Amino acid sequence: MSDEAHRPAEAPADLESAPPTDAARRSFIKGMGIAAVVGGVALAAGESALSALGTHIQSGTAGHPENRFVMVIDLAQCDGCKKCTDACNKEHFVPPGQEWIKVYTVDDGFGGKYSLPRPCQMCENPPCRNVCPTGASFVNKDGLALIDQSICIGCRYCLAACPYSARYFNWTEPPHAPEELGHTNTPEEPWPHKKGVVEKCMFCVHRRAEGKLPACVDGCPMGAIYFGDAAEDAVTNGQGETLPLRKTLSQNAAYRLREDLGTGPSVYYLPPRGRL
Amino acid sequence: MAEPQEDLDPQAKHILTPVVRSGWLFFAVVGLLGGVFLFANLAWIRQLDEGLVVTGLNDRISWGLYISGFIYFIGISYGGTMVSAILRLTNTEWRRPITRVAEASTAAALMVAMVFPLFDLGRPERILNLVRFGRIESPLIWDFISIGTYLAGSVLFLYLALIPDFALMDKVLPKRVRFRRVLYRVFKMRWEGTPAQHAKLERALFAISIIIIPIAVSAHTVLSWMFGMTTRTGWHSSIFGPYFVGAALFSGIAIVVVAMAVFRRAHHLEDIITEFHFKKMANILLVFSLAYLYFTLSEYLTIIFQPSSDEQALMRLLIDGPLAPYFWFTTVSLVLVTFLLAFKPTRTIRWITFAAVLLNISLWLKRLIIVVPSMAVPLVPGDVVATYTPTWVEWAITAGSFAAFGLIFAVFSKLFPMVAIWEIREGAHATSAPQAAPGGTAPVRAGGKGGA
Numbered sequence: 001m002s003d004e005a006h007r008p009a010e011a012p013a014d015l016e017s018a019p020p021t022d023a024a025r026r027s028f029i030k031g032m033g034i035a036a037v038v039g040g041v042a043l044a045a046g047e048s049a050l051s052a053l054g055t056h057i058q059s060g061t062a063g064h065p066e067n068r069f070v071m072v073i074d075l076a077q078c079d080g081c082k083k084c085t086d087a088c089n090k091e092h093f094v095p096p097g098q099e100w101i102k103v104y105t106v107d108d109g110f111g112g113k114y115s116l117p118r119p120c121q122m123c124e125n126p127p128c129r130n131v132c133p134t135g136a137s138f139v140n141k142d143g144l145a146l147i148d149q150s151i152c153i154g155c156r157y158c159l160a161a162c163p164y165s166a167r168y169f170n171w172t173e174p175p176h177a178p179e180e181l182g183h184t185n186t187p188e189e190p191w192p193h194k195k196g197v198v199e200k201c202m203f204c205v206h207r208r209a210e211g212k213l214p215a216c217v218d219g220c221p222m223g224a225i226y227f228g229d230a231a232e233d234a235v236t237n238g239q240g241e242t243l244p245l246r247k248t249l250s251q252n253a254a255y256r257l258r259e260d261l262g263t264g265p266s267v268y269y270l271p272p273r274g275r276l
Numbered sequence: 277m278a279e280p281q282e283d284l285d286p287q288a289k290h291i292l293t294p295v296v297r298s299g300w301l302f303f304a305v306v307g308l309l310g311g312v313f314l315f316a317n318l319a320w321i322r323q324l325d326e327g328l329v330v331t332g333l334n335d336r337i338s339w340g341l342y343i344s345g346f347i348y349f350i351g352i353s354y355g356g357t358m359v360s361a362i363l364r365l366t367n368t369e370w371r372r373p374i375t376r377v378a379e380a381s382t383a384a385a386l387m388v389a390m391v392f393p394l395f396d397l398g399r400p401e402r403i404l405n406l407v408r409f410g411r412i413e414s415p416l417i418w419d420f421i422s423i424g425t426y427l428a429g430s431v432l433f434l435y436l437a438l439i440p441d442f443a444l445m446d447k448v449l450p451k452r453v454r455f456r457r458v459l460y461r462v463f464k465m466r467w468e469g470t471p472a473q474h475a476k477l478e479r480a481l482f483a484i485s486i487i488i489i490p491i492a493v494s495a496h497t498v499l500s501w502m503f504g505m506t507t508r509t510g511w512h513s514s515i516f517g518p519y520f521v522g523a524a525l526f527s528g529i530a531i532v533v534v535a536m537a538v539f540r541r542a543h544h545l546e547d548i549i550t551e552f553h554f555k556k557m558a559n560i561l562l563v564f565s566l567a568y569l570y571f572t573l574s575e576y577l578t579i580i581f582q583p584s585s586d587e588q589a590l591m592r593l594l595i596d597g598p599l600a601p602y603f604w605f606t607t608v609s610l611v612l613v614t615f616l617l618a619f620k621p622t623r624t625i626r627w628i629t630f631a632a633v634l635l636n637i638s639l640w641l642k643r644l645i646i647v648v649p650s651m652a653v654p655l656v657p658g659d660v661v662a663t664y665t666p667t668w669v670e671w672a673i674t675a676g677s678f679a680a681f682g683l684i685f686a687v688f689s690k691l692f693p694m695v696a697i698w699e700i701r702e703g704a705h706a707t708s709a710p711q712a713a714p715g716g717t718a719p720v721r722a723g724g725k726g727g728a
Contacts, residue, residue, distance in 0.1 A: 105658050131506065132411065133420070135411050154328075159335065159338040160508070160651065165336060165655050171329035173327065
């Protein structure tokens with residue numbers, strides 16, 4: 001590709017016919033003109049060549065392509081206590097002002113209300129990754145949308161693109177807990193938190209290595225949040241209750257947020273039926 | 277202070293005088309703009325130090341004045357492209373006294389615009405990651421490429437049209453301005469003014485005039501795609517490309533009118549840039565004004581008729597929300613400007629300039645109400661409308677960017693004449709016998725060979 005970009009810089013044939021004094025100026029003018037037009041192309045070529053390099057930065061994100069992690073949230077069980085948010089904040093030293101799993105109170109339109117916890121939806125076709133100019137937002141081999149904070153430039157295009165308001169930005173240097181300081185920031189364990197970069201829920205990818213469920217799942221006293229691998233067709237909540245995934249989704253008429261957008265979220269909601 | 281010497285005709289001498297001579301007003305204006313600029317730098321240093329927390333931006337409305345300012349400055353850069361390239365290609369004779377101002381405006385606006393993304397980045401020191409790790413799939417990279425190409429093309433355009441004037445200044449300016457004369461000598465590119473050189477320059481200008489038009493159109497179209505490619509209500513619209521390009525031409529021509537008025541007064545060009553030129557520019561503005569009203573109607577009517585809750589929420593925000601005053605100001609002033617430009621009593625230099633200033637304010641606000649309300653619309657069930665109030669830091673940096681635009685113009689006005697002397701001479705030459713003492717005659721109107 002870079003060869004192609006250089007080719008037009010060769011002097012066109014008619015240049016030779018110009019008088020010597022003019023040649024210098026003309027070639028300069030032409031050179032500048034070509035530089036203006038071709039500059040962008042060369043840049044593009046260089047970029048795509050270099051973008052391959054970007055993948056090396058995202059170290060330690062090995063996963064298995066057959067994995068497809070899903071979360072099932074039973075809205076009928078959720079009482080809106082926000083213990084999931086607390087557990088998440090503690091687990092990841094989440095900077096103040098951010099709620100990686102945020103609990104919304106929804107008016108059901110019939111005089112009632114229900115609570116809706118919103119983690120990252122871990123889209124199969126994530127808009128955040130699609131718009132990211134540097135590849136800092138990427139999808140690892142497990143199919144999880146993660147952030148490489150070492151190359152994020154903080155443009156916040158992903159915040160504009162995310163249809164679930166699931167992304168947060170460190171507007172200033174976050175306060176640091178003593179435990180997070182000795183740690184190395186990786187996409188799976190993004191702490192100590194950094195100023196000027198983007199953050200979000202990462203489905204507790206780091207806890208899986210220890211065989212643990214995500215912090216919010218473990219932290220939910222109602223057992224409303226289930227986590228599992230769609231390939232195994234099973235999800236488990238913090239109480240150790242395991243459900244068959246497909247049957248549960250089908251029988252409860254599960255839905256996903258803004259399904260019409262085609263983002264393919266990995267978070268399924270069971271409708272808030274039969275709540276008090 | 278020495279005057280431009282040699283056997284210059286009075287008109288050229290008149291045009292060149294401000295390059296070497298500065299009145300108190302010049303220093304007063306530069307001092308004022310410099311003050312605003314310095315203050316903006318202090319605000320920026322504070323922002324770099326503390327982070328974007330010093331802005332009114334938040335996780336819901338994460339783009340604000342900086343992004344809308346970026347769109348605005350890219351937009352006003354269109355004036356030069358329009359006036360210089362299109363009028364040159366169509367051999368429009370009356371362009372001659374205003375091409376330089378227009379091309380300078382494009383270059384100045386782009387120089388300011390290119391800095392804007394730095395204000396908005398959380399990690400401005402990593403800007404080169406756009407090159408190191410750039411993903412060509414991202415519309416932001418498309419922007420980076422198309423706007424970069426556009427800047428290079430515009431600077432080249434400005435420069436090509438400057439070569440004969442550099443040569444002239446190298447010859448006639450007093451020895452006192454030694455540093456600038458070195459620049460002129462280098463940049464005049466051995467220009468002697470021979471017919472062969474003239475022919476080549478005309479060919480080069482003809483070529484760049486053609487090339488710059490698609491480049492300019494692509495720059496703003498791609499910028500609109502940065503929004504259009506998302507799923508957000510109000511942004512996700514196919515009208516965005518033409519709409520952005522239309523707004524850019526509109527505000528760009530208006531800023532050229534403002535610059536014409538400023539330099540006409542400041543450089544005493546009353547006999548060179550006349551009411552005739554303002555009326556011609558008013559005609560172009562009128563066409564864009566009508567086109568823009570049409571775009572605006574198309575945009576909002578299709579939103580109003582959508583029963584979707586997102587679209588309704590957006591429309592309510594616009595007509596009745598915290599940004600409603602801006603929406604109504606923009607809409608009413610666009611209609612008002614159309615009337616001002618259309619009817620005879622207000623087709624005077626004063627009113628046309630007023631209309632151009634009003635237009636720039638309203639199109640600056642328009643960019644803000646494109647960026648912000650779409651982000652304020654709640655997306656998750658149970659979420660509420662988000663709010664955004666810009667802080668003094670954002671206002672200071674925005675004011676500083678306007679000051680920088682003025683300062684770049686001020687520097688330009690000391691580096692080269694604000695009217696292309698060679699273009700006027702060429703026009704006069706083509707129209708009639710060489711004018712012995714033009715100094716202050718009627719503008720060159722019709723006839724003659726222009727472009728290539």
